[in-house]
Amino acid sequence: SQELEQSPQSLIVQEGKNLTINCTSSKTLYGLYWYKQKYGEGLIFLMMLQKGGEEKSHEKITAKLDEKKQQSSLHITASQPSHAGIYLCGADIGMNRDDKIIFGKGTRLHILP
Amino acid sequence: KAGVTQTPRYLIKTRGQQVTLSCSPISGHRSVSWYQQTPGQGLQFLFEYFSETQRNKGNFPGRFSGRQFSNSRSEMNVSTLELGDSALYLCASSALGPGTGTQYFGPGTRLLVL
Numbered sequence: 416s417q418e419l420e421q422s423p424q425s426l427i428v429q430e431g432k433n434l435t436i437n438c439t440s441s442k443t444l445y446g447l448y449w450y451k452q453k454y455g456e457g458l459i460f461l462m463m464l465q466k467g468g469e470e471k472s473h474e475k476i477t478a479k480l481d482e483k484k485q486q487s488s489l490h491i492t493a494s495q496p497s498h499a500g501i502y503l504c505g506a507d508i509g510m511n512r513d514d515k516i517i518f519g520k521g522t523r524l525h526i527l528p
Numbered sequence: 529k530a531g532v533t534q535t536p537r538y539l540i541k542t543r544g545q546q547v548t549l550s551c552s553p554i555s556g557h558r559s560v561s562w563y564q565q566t567p568g569q570g571l572q573f574l575f576e577y578f579s580e581t582q583r584n585k586g587n588f589p590g591r592f593s594g595r596q597f598s599n600s601r602s603e604m605n606v607s608t609l610e611l612g613d614s615a616l617y618l619c620a621s622s623a624l625g626p627g628t629g630t631q632y633f634g635p636g637t638r639l640l641v642l
Contacts, residue, residue: 446627458633503571507627516573
């Protein structure tokens, strides 16, 4: 099974609506990252969360880390067409040199005008 | 400040050949990480270099190797190419490492193995 599960896999929302994307790890989290990728382009780093309960915001995007649930949620308020793209979560799940940095499969977000 | 640059942007190779990709980080950044992105496997971490030393690596075969030079520029090499190596290869630079702050990604190198 996938070590880092993202849900939903895809999302279509009306412009102006709020939305939430979730990322759940089956392993202990030592760091959780959110990225955005425009179709066919490189990644944009959004934010990094490292402490349980930590919440960060970037413009209208807010992410929170629930360390106990090993889960992070990304919330977009009043969505705009510019928010469309693929959102990826990544995580550090180990402390050793050969630890693994893993990624979810991504959530495709479409914004309807 | 110039962003992260990757060369070449596109590459076509045949099975069995080898390939070298290059990544120039943002000036002053000492950490360079490499990632492979495919439709099937998604984004996967290859390795991270910091001050010319490999600090972390993912679960990839030994055909995938890398190095970092004293100016922080990094190269990634794939030997004996396989069809499954076709992918978008991304590098990211950061000041101290992927777990310490913002990472800046390059546009990627699209590799097609025929």
